[in-house]
Amino acid sequence: MGAFFSRTQNDLIAASREIGISKPLLTKLLKHDNVLEFMLPVSRANGTTEMVKGYRLQHDNTLGPYKGGLRYHQDVTLDEVKALSLLMTLKNAVIDIPFGGGKGGIKIDPKLLSSDQLEELTREFTAQLAKYIGPDVDVPAPDVNTTPQIMSWIVDEYNKIPNGRTKLNHHAVVTGKPVADGGSEGRTEATGYGGTYALLAVLKHLKMKPKGLSVAIQGFGNVGQYAAECLQQNGFKVIAVSDSKGGIYSPKGLPAASILAKYKAEKGRVLGFEKTKEISSAELLTLPVDILVPAALESVIDEKNASKIKAKIILEMANGPTTDTADKILQKRKILVIPDVLANSGGVATSYFEWYQNVQHVKWTREDVLEKLKEKMEKAADEVFALHKKYKVAMRKAAFMSALLRIQRVRKEASLQ
Ligand code: NAD
Numbered sequence: 001m002g003a004f005f006s007r008t009q010n011d012l013i014a015a016s017r018e019i020g021i022s023k024p025l026l027t028k029l030l031k032h033d034n035v036l037e038f039m040l041p042v043s044r045a046n047g048t049t050e051m052v053k054g055y056r057l058q059h060d061n062t063l064g065p066y067k068g069g070l071r072y073h074q075d076v077t078l079d080e081v082k083a084l085s086l087l088m089t090l091k092n093a094v095i096d097i098p099f100g101g102g103k104g105g106i107k108i109d110p111k112l113l114s115s116d117q118l119e120e121l122t123r124e125f126t127a128q129l130a131k132y133i134g135p136d137v138d139v140p141a142p143d144v145n146t147t148p149q150i151m152s153w154i155v156d157e158y159n160k161i162p163n164g165r166t167k168l169n170h171h172a173v174v175t176g177k178p179v180a181d182g183g184s185e186g187r188t189e190a191t192g193y194g195g196t197y198a199l200l201a202v203l204k205h206l207k208m209k210p211k212g213l214s215v216a217i218q219g220f221g222n223v224g225q226y227a228a229e230c231l232q233q234n235g236f237k238v239i240a241v242s243d244s245k246g247g248i249y250s251p252k253g254l255p256a257a258s259i260l261a262k263y264k265a266e267k268g269r270v271l272g273f274e275k276t277k278e279i280s281s282a283e284l285l286t287l288p289v290d291i292l293v294p295a296a297l298e299s300v301i302d303e304k305n306a307s308k309i310k311a312k313i314i315l316e317m318a319n320g321p322t323t324d325t326a327d328k329i330l331q332k333r334k335i336l337v338i339p340d341v342l343a344n345s346g347g348v349a350t351s352y353f354e355w356y357q358n359v360q361h362v363k364w365t366r367e368d369v370l371e372k373l374k375e376k377m378e379k380a381a382d383e384v385f386a387l388h389k390k391y392k393v394a395m396r397k398a399a400f401m402s403a404l405l406r407i408q409r410v411r412k413e414a415s416l417q
Contacts, residue, residue, distance in 0.1 A: 040124050
């Protein structure tokens with residue numbers, strides 16, 4: 001226990017050494033501003049009440065209100081939310097949005113709850129959280145097993161509570177809401193599209209053209225599907241995709257992502273799509289492709305398969321798809337890894353656009369959102385790539401350095417240590 005957070009702290013220390021971050025700032029960032037723990041009642045069908053643990057970790061708010069998801073999962077631990085909230089501080093700083101880092105969740109398997117129980121639990125959590133969150137304080141969002149509907153319940157409950165802070169802007173208390181309830185156009189595709197924009201920016205530096213580059217994508221959910229769509233629109237050839245039931249492969253290129261998505265929606269899997277070869281999700285990782293996109297689970301690239309990967313570039317759309325040992329092997333093999341904190345930050349960038357539209361009382365079109373997203377992703381990718389070149393470090397370390405430099409600059413300007 002404690003491994004994930006201490007690993008993240010070690011990465012932070014290693015990045016800070018490269019650029020000489022001040023000791024007081026590093027000491028601050030190795031800890032959390034606030035660690036909030038709650039006990040929440042869940043009424044069971046047999047009439048008993050069980051108490052479950054809820055968390056909200058507020059890591060650092062140098063750049064703005066704490067921001068990060070709430071996950072509902074039986075494996076949520078304090079160590080996990082500590083690490084994830086620190087990573088949110090860095091992700092928000094890399095993509096240059098005015099938010100600090102936070103994360104939270106409830107240790108429960110929501111699949112065991114009825115919709116009424118889920119709503120009751122969410123409202124109770126919101127009631128306890130209300131005095132610690134708000135549009136200008138801490139802005140939660142969806143994460144594992146939390147949906148736009150859950151965000152709507154939070155807005156509604158937050159607005160009922162007398163000490164809810166800013167009634168006028170109460171919708172901005174969370175992001176990831178349904179579009180009809182203050183959500184943003186373009187949020188659904190933002191993470192997949194954003195990763196593609198970051199990849200395009202990196203390819204420009206490498207003087208590589210996307211046309212015809214082959215891609216394999218592990219995971220065909222929200223992120224994988226829209227990454228495939230945007231990659232295809234930009235001339236890449238997606239030759240393999242997979243989901244939890246298995247994968248499909250066609251060296252000549254798969255049909256449009258929207259056609260595959262329609263098939264998956266009907267059958268519940270991509271497997272069996274006409275004129276494709278069946279492959280396992282593990283085989284997909286070692287296919288002869290130019291670009292590999294893990295877009296499903298954590299730790300899928302490990303010490304067993306890292307030496308067999310044939311892609312020249314890995315675009316980490318999932319959170320934490322590469323283990324530490326694998327990372328070292330990939331670095332030795334000169335495989336360029338575009339790290340998760342950069343590659344999948346399109347989601348939180350668009351959360352910022354949602355919050356901005358809420359507090360400004362404006363509504364942007366999908367085109368507006370995607371154009372602004374592209375600008376943000378390109379700028380962040382350019383900055384990280386420049387540090388990667390200048391300091392001769394992996395892009396993962398460069399992304400941490402980019403975040404640290406931004407936070408340090410803002411604190412200096414505000415005369416903070
Ligand atoms: P999702 O639930 O929509 O999709 C996950 C996909 O992974 C599904 O297609 C599922 O079938 C597939 N999958 C599960 N097990 C698999 C396996 N063994 N092999 C291949 N595929 C498998 O989730 P998502 O929103 O697309 O998120 C995917 C990843 O991206 C997660 O790591 C998530 O944390 C990360 N992420 C998502 C967002 C976002 O905006 N959705 C933002 C940042 C990071």
